[in-house]
Amino acid sequence: MNNLKQFKQMFLAQLKLTLREKQAWFWGIFFPVILMVIFMTIFGGRSNDDFSTKVAIVNESSNETSAVMAKQLRQIPIIEVSQKDPISEKKAKVLVKEKEVDAAIVLPESAKATSIKLIVNKENEQSVSTQVVAGVLNQFIQQANLQAVGAAPTFEQQFETISSGSSELEYTDFLLTGMIALSIAQGGLFGMVDLVDMRRKGLIKRLRMTPAKMGIFGLSDMVMRLLFSTIQIILLSLIGVFVFGANLFINFPSLLLVFLMGALSFNGIGYLISSFSNTNEAYMGVANIVSFLMMFVSGIFFPVETMPDWLQPVSNILPLTYFADGLRDSMVYNTSILSTPLWYGFCIMLLWGGIAFIIGSLLYKRKSIVSVR
Amino acid sequence: MNILEVRNLKKSFGSIQAVKDISFSVEEGEIFTIIGPNGAGKTTTLEMIEGLVTPDHGEIQFGELNWNKHTITIKKKIGVQPQSSAMFDLLSPEENLNLFATFYDKARSTEEILKLVNLTEHRVNQVKKLSGGQRQRLAIGLAMISDPDIVFLDEPTTGLDPQARRNVWEIILELKKLGKTTILTTHYMEEAEKLSDRVCIVDQGLVVTLDSPSALIEKLTNEREVRLSFLDGEKAAQDAELFASALDSVTRTEREGTALKLWTIKPEDLLFDLFKFTKDKEYQVEQVSIREMSLEDVFIAYTGKEWRD
Ligand SMILES: Nc1ncnc2c1ncn2[C@@H]1O[C@H](COP(=O)(O)OP(=O)(O)OP(=O)(O)O)[C@@H](O)[C@H]1O
Numbered sequence: 001m002n003n004l005k006q007f008k009q010m011f012l013a014q015l016k017l018t019l020r021e022k023q024a025w026f027w028g029i030f031f032p033v034i035l036m037v038i039f040m041t042i043f044g045g046r047s048n049d050d051f052s053t054k055v056a057i058v059n060e061s062s063n064e065t066s067a068v069m070a071k072q073l074r075q076i077p078i079i080e081v082s083q084k085d086p087i088s089e090k091k092a093k094v095l096v097k098e099k100e101v102d103a104a105i106v107l108p109e110s111a112k113a114t115s116i117k118l119i120v121n122k123e124n125e126q127s128v129s130t131q132v133v134a135g136v137l138n139q140f141i142q143q144a145n146l147q148a149v150g151a152a153p154t155f156e157q158q159f160e161t162i163s164s165g166s167s168e169l170e171y172t173d174f175l176l177t178g179m180i181a182l183s184i185a186q187g188g189l190f191g192m193v194d195l196v197d198m199r200r201k202g203l204i205k206r207l208r209m210t211p212a213k214m215g216i217f218g219l220s221d222m223v224m225r226l227l228f229s230t231i232q233i234i235l236l237s238l239i240g241v242f243v244f245g246a247n248l249f250i251n252f253p254s255l256l257l258v259f260l261m262g263a264l265s266f267n268g269i270g271y272l273i274s275s276f277s278n279t280n281e282a283y284m285g286v287a288n289i290v291s292f293l294m295m296f297v298s299g300i301f302f303p304v305e306t307m308p309d310w311l312q313p314v315s316n317i318l319p320l321t322y323f324a325d326g327l328r329d330s331m332v333y334n335t336s337i338l339s340t341p342l343w344y345g346f347c348i349m350l351l352w353g354g355i356a357f358i359i360g361s362l363l364y365k366r367k368s369i370v371s372v373r
Numbered sequence: 374m375n376i377l378e379v380r381n382l383k384k385s386f387g388s389i390q391a392v393k394d395i396s397f398s399v400e401e402g403e404i405f406t407i408i409g410p411n412g413a414g415k416t417t418t419l420e421m422i423e424g425l426v427t428p429d430h431g432e433i434q435f436g437e438l439n440w441n442k443h444t445i446t447i448k449k450k451i452g453v454q455p456q457s458s459a460m461f462d463l464l465s466p467e468e469n470l471n472l473f474a475t476f477y478d479k480a481r482s483t484e485e486i487l488k489l490v491n492l493t494e495h496r497v498n499q500v501k502k503l504s505g506g507q508r509q510r511l512a513i514g515l516a517m518i519s520d521p522d523i524v525f526l527d528e529p530t531t532g533l534d535p536q537a538r539r540n541v542w543e544i545i546l547e548l549k550k551l552g553k554t555t556i557l558t559t560h561y562m563e564e565a566e567k568l569s570d571r572v573c574i575v576d577q578g579l580v581v582t583l584d585s586p587s588a589l590i591e592k593l594t595n596e597r598e599v600r601l602s603f604l605d606g607e608k609a610a611q612d613a614e615l616f617a618s619a620l621d622s623v624t625r626t627e628r629e630g631t632a633l634k635l636w637t638i639k640p641e642d643l644l645f646d647l648f649k650f651t652k653d654k655e656y657q658v659e660q661v662s663i664r665e666m667s668l669e670d671v672f673i674a675y676t677g678k679e680w681r682d
């Protein structure tokens with residue numbers, strides 16, 4: 001009973017301390033929001049251009065099937081048809097060769113014909129746009145086949161699916177979840193500077209002169225930090241969804257667990273840093289390096305797959321990689337809490353947080369808080 | 374009755390012997406002052422008694438209680454104001470006191486403490502906006518929140534202006550009226566003389582001497598220094614010096630121009646005889662004083678060192 005009262009009062013004090021700490025609000029809330037807005041404005045817009053491809057449509061002998069297909073192809077957002085009217089195959093080949101267009105699509109010559117031909121420049125065979133066009137065309141053909149056997153869903157529906165999965169929106173979701181992961185990670189990584197400050201000012205020593213239960217104090221501190229991170233996640237999500245049109249499909253049990261694991265893991269690392277830093281500056285220096293390194297190799301702004309091969313093994317052991325992935329799985333892909341990759345990520349995060357916490361505790365014990373004047 | 378007993382405390386930090394050998398006992402209800410220059414080992418001694426630093430050697434007894442067996446009981450009995458008056462800077466005095474109150478089963482009301490340390494007006498300002506003296510008073514208030522029997526104050530007045538220092542003195546004397554035992558450290562001899570029932574002078578980790586301030590001064594010597602100066606020129610002073618040195622009670626004389634210094638064990642008799650002499654000769658005397666010995670003289674006598682605040 002008395003413990004509960006102590007917890008309540010300590011939590012209340014923590015709440016006031018956090019509310020009055022302007023730095024915390026700047027770095028924890030304002031800064032991530034600004035960073036996200038900047039990144040989304042710059043990269044969210046450009047990726048749209050990157051991924052739309054110029055295509056020429058060849059429809060030499062116009063027929064019923066090809067007319068429908070030509071119309072449908074024009075509706076796919078990332079395919080930009082270069083000419084208003086279909087052109088001849090010969091002319092299309094010239095355009096491809098001169099790289100006026102990324103590809104040419106040759107529609108069936110008659111209603112009975114079953115092949116659709118894709119013409120691309122040899123040099124561009126492996127390029128992103130070729131892959132995209134080929135992928136889209138493939139989908140398109142499958143639908144056409146389905147329709148041909150009479151089991152057809154409408155073309156219209158299929159196109160919507162393709163468009164909502166288009167790269168621009170995916171990047172918004174990707175960046176949003178990445179930014180959430182980053183701000184919670186930094187909250188833990190930087191937040192423990194309070195501990196260094198308290199030790200430096202002799203506050204920890206002061207508390208130890210009282211019968212106060214330090215465990216309860218730690219717990220109230222942790223609950224406050226989780227609350228702060230919850231504010232971060234909600235605020236960033238709201239901005240992502242309402243300003244940048246991110247699509248979230250949240251699995252709440254998974255999200256809750258990912259959130260807890262990530263927050264605890266990074267607070268553990270922060271705790272370790274605090275155990276060997278005697279000044280705020282020393283702490284911030286180490287925390288900055290750690291955060292900076294993790295930020296760029298953990299797939300926050302760009303997918304891990306886009307990084308050089310030799311760097312990827314590093315990404316694969318960092319907790320931030322799994323935290324960001326976990327958030328993507330639970331917030332965008334509605335991944336169930338039973339998914340194996342999710343638990344693999346939990347293990348890695350738990351390992352980092354746990355080991356950091358244990359080493360930190362040992363270091364704290366060894367130098368005994370009192371010896372720091 | 375001894376409320377606290379400390380025997381043969383020793384503590385080293387690496388090669389530095391902070392406390393070499395310190396023993397004393399404190400009686401219930403007294404103000405016990407530990408005084409000594411920077412680095413004498415005052416804070417280290419207090420921190421060992423407060424259970425923060427484990428002594429390398431020695432015993433600490435709170436009546437029947439000791440740190441090994443009665444940690445929580447002792448923590449509830451003592452109130453501490455550390456040298457670095459640590460508190461939550463972003464909270465107000467009231468909030469700090471309320472928070473500390475929850476650490477104890479029984480606590481005095483925040484209201485009462487604020488009044489005791491004279492901070493009622495500043496109760497809602499954040500601590501970081503308080504002045505040094507106000508901060509120090511709050512630190513004492515925090516030490517008092519649990520209504521402890523023994524209060525430890527580590528340099529409660531260092532860095533305060535004379536007015537603020539007097540305020541703190543009043544609080545300390547108030548504690549004595551409440552029946553508390555106070556153990557405080559200071560650099561100021563004047564403070565030790567004014568406040569304490571007993572003074573423990575420490576230097577380089579050792580107890581130099583320990584007694585009540587008046588006893589310490591008395592023990593030192595019963596000689597007094599009497600100073601006079603004459604308005605009628607050096608001749609008058611010379612005559613007076615000659616007269617005085619012939620008296621039995623005068624041990625030593627010293628003259629500089631018209632200023633005369635005389636050392637005597639009976640200052641009242643000396644003055645009586647001397648004034649009779651000057652009246653006969655019609656010499657005019659101004660600025661007569663008998664210098665009191667102070668704790669500073671005690672320190673100088675025991676250590677051979679000059680005292681600096
Ligand atoms: N944690 C520590 N590590 C190393 N040396 C220490 C430590 N604490 C104290 N000392 C040393 O022990 C000696 C006594 O220090 P202490 O703080 O007890 O002195 P003090 O009498 O309180 O001085 P002051 O009047 O300046 O407060 C000093 O030389 C100090 O440098």
Ligand SMILES: [Mg+2]
Pocket residue numbers: 415416417456527
């Ligand atoms: Mg000290």
